[in-house]
Amino acid sequence: MSIPPVMTEFELFALELAREAARVSLPYFRGTFEEVDKGGAAGFDPVTQADREAEAAIRRLIAERYPDHGVIGEEYGEDRPDADHVWILDPIDGTRAFIAGLPLWTNLIALRNEGCPAVGVIGQPYLDEIFIGGPSGARLIKGADETPLRVRACAHLNDALIATTDPDLFNGAELGAWTQVRAAARLARLGCDAYAYAMLAAGRIDLVAESALKVWDWSALVPVIEAAGGEVTNWRGEAPDASGQILAVGDARLRDQALVALKRAAL
Template sequence: MTEYEAFAIELARAAARVTLPFFRSDLGYEDKGGAAGFDPVTEADKQAEAAIRRLIAERYPDHGVIGEEYGEDRPEAEQVWVLDPIDGTRAFISGLPLWTTLIALRQAGQPTVGVIAQPYLDEIFLGGPTGARLIRGDTETPLAVRACPRLNQAVISTTDPDIFDVAERAAWTKLRAAARLARLGCDAYAYAMVAAGRMDMVAETSLKPWDWSALAPVIAAAGGQVVNWGGGAPDDRGQILAVGDAGLIDQALPLLRPAAL
């Protein structure tokens, strides 16, 4: 395990010490509102990101940070940590263990280390230069995507079809009709299931850098692939297609590309 992979795990565990006491408690949340409508943020979000940022500043003071709650600090640095302390806040406030902590390291602008952590289930999905693995306590299990050569055999996911605009919704509807099974409401945990070989595809839109940066290294290290809806590298336009079997890309993109940004 590389130094940065080990540190990403350390950050995930530090965040868990903050978030778990809030989960399924009676502590409230705020609505950030705005154009997104209902957009909740919890005290757990803010305290967890603050804890992660403190550790980064202590260990690597020359590294940059981009986080959902506290914005950018030296985003032009060679190494930049990208943080979402609680991805899936709606699941979090609903008591559903599908929320995750997302931590990525970008080097020269590209995410090279990623963590998808679900503290309540004691799961850390790690992807990086030394491969992909599921860490539970002191146990590590290799992660590998599964073969799924045909879209009509695929289990696919998106968080909520309401995130799509009209064109994107039409594209998703065609993709869902072509697949075997679709599951909704899983947030970033669906990407972990692709890396673990339990699901085959996730298609989403409007993702921010902190939403997708950790996902790409985990899926890539497990043998999968993440692209945008035009087939290029994922970017901050936020349309993401993640697959376990790369052969699914050529079957999904003709359905998604008409709505690509």
């Protein structure tokens, strides 16, 4: 494979942010850190010292380099969300995996330009992996090595390897739709959070379906997968939106097959 073209200014900055997020968050992994349950009666929803410190560090770099850009982050909210350029941050996606010592958590960083995700980063510091997508293409950066990312062909759902984080997160109608898709697929994997989307871009997984995602959960995934040749939609087959229902496919032929079930539970 050839090396992708030289990265743009914003892609290079997103890579810088990913490395800063890794620098801050990785020392806490499998170590000691403060943890708070912010879910209350709604159920366990942890946030850790690593989440907060990583987002704070990313925000500092953005403010220094691009003071006119907006920021939306899971931990510290919105700052100029209507700006032409808005950085969307999930400092640690998969906090439950982080707490459990499982290397499936990621740092998610996206740049939204005029309302659309234009650059995305999925970083896994423990594995020293940064999956980045944008105008120059999609690539995996691991140490000093760069490898182009490309989804794989998979024409039929019954040949597909699919994933979701946890079927218990689906409501009743959504669970029924997921169960139908899972029954048709060759193999399903659970519990990977955003790392599943990185594996889709890398040509290892064919389809990921999720619901109840916030904008910081899915924005970084879109440029990575699209630059690798895949597609990301909601469960109506349209652009991702506030419904939080996400369908990502490596091969567009899988989209319509999955939507036969998923559209019945679409919001």
